[in-house]
Amino acid sequence: MTDTPALSDCCWFDHPVNTSRPWLIAGKGPSFATRTELPVGRFSVMTLNDAANHIRCNVAHVIDLDAFDRLTPGTLSRVSAVVMPWRPHVDNRPDKPLAELIGSNSPLAAVHAAGKLRWYNCGLGGRSVDPVSTRGPVVGVRYFSSEAAANLLLARGVPRLYTIGIDGGDQYASDFDGLSPLTNGRDSFDKGVSELARICDKHGAPLVNLATDKVTPLTDYISAGKNRHWQDWRVIEPGPFSGRNTIRLARLFQNVTAYEPRRVNVRTCRQLAGDIGTTNVAIMSGAFNPATSVHAELIFHSGVLYHLADPVEHLMQLPRVAPRLYLNTHVDRPNQPASRKTTTAGGSGWTFTEH
Numbered sequence: 001m002t003d004t005p006a007l008s009d010c011c012w013f014d015h016p017v018n019t020s021r022p023w024l025i026a027g028k029g030p031s032f033a034t035r036t037e038l039p040v041g042r043f044s045v046m047t048l049n050d051a052a053n054h055i056r057c058n059v060a061h062v063i064d065l066d067a068f069d070r071l072t073p074g075t076l077s078r079v080s081a082v083v084m085p086w087r088p089h090v091d092n093r094p095d096k097p098l099a100e101l102i103g104s105n106s107p108l109a110a111v112h113a114a115g116k117l118r119w120y121n122c123g124l125g126g127r128s129v130d131p132v133s134t135r136g137p138v139v140g141v142r143y144f145s146s147e148a149a150a151n152l153l154l155a156r157g158v159p160r161l162y163t164i165g166i167d168g169g170d171q172y173a174s175d176f177d178g179l180s181p182l183t184n185g186r187d188s189f190d191k192g193v194s195e196l197a198r199i200c201d202k203h204g205a206p207l208v209n210l211a212t213d214k215v216t217p218l219t220d221y222i223s224a225g226k227n228r229h230w231q232d233w234r235v236i237e238p239g240p241f242s243g244r245n246t247i248r249l250a251r252l253f254q255n256v257t258a259y260e261p262r263r264v265n266v267r268t269c270r271q272l273a274g275d276i277g278t279t280n281v282a283i284m285s286g287a288f289n290p291a292t293s294v295h296a297e298l299i300f301h302s303g304v305l306y307h308l309a310d311p312v313e314h315l316m317q318l319p320r321v322a323p324r325l326y327l328n329t330h331v332d333r334p335n336q337p338a339s340r341k342t343t344t345a346g347g348s349g350w351t352f353t354e355h
Contacts, residue, residue: 004113007099012083012118013137017156018044018058022275024162024210025149026051028181029189031211032165032173037248038210042276043162046153048145051165052079054175061152063122063145064089065101068108082111083152085122085139092184094122120152140199144184144192150199160206160271167211168193206268208242215248218300218326233297236322238288239304243269249300250281257281257296259288290317302328 024043026032028051035055045057049067052060052075060079062068065088076082087094088101098119102109111117123138137155141148146166153161165173168190172181182188200207222230232254240246240258246269249256260266260283269283288304299322305311306329318325 005115010117010119012120012152015118019157022162023153023158025146026055027146027165028172028176029165029167030171030173031167032175034211035164039276046149048149050176050179059083061149063148076107076111081116081118083118086119142195144189146192147195147199150196154203154205161200162208162210164210166193208244208268208272210244215245219252235298235300236293236296237300240269241265243272245302246281247272247276247278250278255280257284257294259284259286261287290321293321296322298322298324300326305329
């Protein structure tokens, strides 16, 4: 049996962090429900508060003391580390230091005795509130604990971050129906999502939210119809952006070819495909062009149409590439001022409403 480590030796910044595997931060937002669609085993996972009870994770980041108290014995035995501020939060404010809490909290004392407890010097709004150690930087938190998680990983050399369950809005996934979101008084999680993006940008680290609700309606429709052997289809995806739809398509269909005009997005897509071991995807550098594209059974067309100078002409060219089209785009809102206009495509005139 190993001796209980000195608490002063349990600082997050004094212990190694595995940077050879991609890191996924898992929060409690609605997209947490899609975790079964991802090859989670390919990631090192850091969870936020109660999420540790619902997904295999390496590190449970717990900023609130009541969230630690809700972690099950099974969770605490599975994780490699539990990371907490030196002063865990009670009612959204730093409270007693860990050195004091360990004497009165048996599960916390057991985690410490097992050598799994890691602490850090937490800052709120840029202010240090835990001036306990000079061995690690102050880890900033402005709105939500996801910011601390990102700062903890990026400061240790993790080159890019993936997220799920960090969505914005004001809801949790159904897994957390017994919990009330936004107990810190914020009206939504939106500022936290923006702050997370700012942190990653500051570090020059790509940030990819793996949540998507675009693929499920497609597969529900196809599988409910008369399309036999649809899993053997080849799929084309114009404008994959970060690749979060691409990797789900690759798990469903035989082959996916994605055309992306922005070099930074090409790099991000290829990194994601490599990180999760996807081999049936080709990320092509350059805009999708129906005249030169490979042929396929289906075009997955999401979030691209409204960027095009002539969307009608573009749509008319798609049948030469594939006999099926899945189109996800924005629509006009009828209460906005509108004007009727006409465009010409394919030798015909088309009338549309411009808002």
